[in-house]
Amino acid sequence: xxxxxxxxxxxxxxxxxxxxxxxxxxxxxxxxxxxxxxxxxxxxxxxxxxxxxxxxxxxxxxxxxxxxxxxxxxxxxxxxxxxxxxxxxxxxxxxxxxxxxxxxxxxxxxxxxxxxxxxxxxxxxxxxxxxxxxxxxxxxxxxxxxxxxxxxxxxxxxxxxxxxxxxxxxxxxxxxxxxxxxxxxxxxxxxxxxxxxxxxxxxxxxxxxxxxxxxxxxxxxxxxxxxxxxxxxxxxxxxxxxxxxxxxxxxxxxxxxxxxxxxxxxxxxxxxxxxxxxxxxxxxxxxxxxxxxxxxxxxxxxxxxxxxxxxxxxxxxxxxxxxxxxxxxxxxxxxxxxx
Numbered sequence: 001x002x003x004x005x006x007x008x009x010x011x012x013x014x015x016x017x018x019x020x021x022x023x024x025x026x027x028x029x030x031x032x033x034x035x036x037x038x039x040x041x042x043x044x045x046x047x048x049x050x051x052x053x054x055x056x057x058x059x060x061x062x063x064x065x066x067x068x069x070x071x072x073x074x075x076x077x078x079x080x081x082x083x084x085x086x087x088x089x090x091x092x093x094x095x096x097x098x099x100x101x102x103x104x105x106x107x108x109x110x111x112x113x114x115x116x117x118x119x120x121x122x123x124x125x126x127x128x129x130x131x132x133x134x135x136x137x138x139x140x141x142x143x144x145x146x147x148x149x150x151x152x153x154x155x156x157x158x159x160x161x162x163x164x165x166x167x168x169x170x171x172x173x174x175x176x177x178x179x180x181x182x183x184x185x186x187x188x189x190x191x192x193x194x195x196x197x198x199x200x201x202x203x204x205x206x207x208x209x210x211x212x213x214x215x216x217x218x219x220x221x222x223x224x225x226x227x228x229x230x231x232x233x234x235x236x237x238x239x240x241x242x243x244x245x246x247x248x249x250x251x252x253x254x255x256x257x258x259x260x261x262x263x264x265x266x267x268x269x270x271x272x273x274x275x276x277x278x279x280x281x282x283x284x285x286x287x288x289x290x291x292x293x294x295x296x297x298x299x300x301x302x303x304x305x306x307x308x309x310x311x312x313x314x315x316x317x318x319x320x321x322x323x324x325x326x327x328x329x330x331x332x333x334x335x336x337x338x339x
Contacts (some may be wrong), residue, residue, distance in 0.1 A: 250283025
């Protein structure tokens with residue numbers, strides 16, 4: 001490498017250094033001249049082929065240029081950073097500030113908390129359990145053996161190890177009764193899973209189930225508590241009715257309807273012009289369920305109920321598509337800030 005070529009490198013490097021006006025250009029310059037494959041780095045490596053005396057002289061000049069550029073680049077970087085900071089802080093302090101975005105509870109969370117508060121006032125306790133369940137807790141202990149047609153009512157997600165994603169929160173009732181002796185008064189909110197998906201159904205949704213067991217629990221207690229729940233949730237003017245139904249874990253079983261919250265019971269598209277909307281299922285605990293948890297059916301009796309949180313929320317807020325709860329569109333979620 002000739003002395004002339006080093007002078008050319010130095011002259012070009014200094015000229016380009018003067019043209020740097022922002023941090024991006026500075027970074028590119030540093031890589032071009034001082035990087036692992038930079039001009040000066042490669043020039044230093046090329047000195048190995050020169051005679052010792054010439055290598056010493058040229059090496060000193062290149063190292064001097066390298067040190068100068070490194071020092072100047074560091075200084076220039078500080079200057080550019082200060083200039084950028086000044087630019088960012090150059091604003092009119094008399095302008096009004098940006099109002100910070102304030103979040104809110106998800107509508108399903110709001111409904112779960114409101115329902116739980118109602119039952120807490122009635123002396124119920126909140127309990128929880130696993131979402132991955134065994135066939136025994138999810139079906140068999142609830143009087144739903146393998147051959148029972150009621151299993152067809154609940155399209156189940158089965159796992160390779162034989163476990164399943166719970167189809168309801170009723171297994172929590174079984175687990176609680178196996179661990180405790182009556183009296184029991186619990187509610188079990190949580191996620192459940194079924195193979196179903198459309199505007200009214202989701203593969204994952206939320207349920208709240210309740211259980212009350214004591215020596216003198218009656219069907220009248222069940223009706224009274226559910227009526228109180230309906231009026232607290234939908235308003236004092238809400239009417240209720242109970243219809244016979246079938247569930248394998250309760251006997252007798254019922255479905256509870258409320259007067260349509262959309263048309264106030266007059267009849268509309270939502271209630272199929274009947275004036276009534278079904279909101280939950282319930283009944284007196286089946287003796288076979290008590291036998292599965294070793295409760296004396298002559299001594300203890302109780303009732304259970306289950307409701308879908310999404311259904312209650314859709315009725316409360318006039319939502320017609322369950323998928324809105326899970327799409328996470330801000331325009332939808334923001335509408336609940338004032339509720």
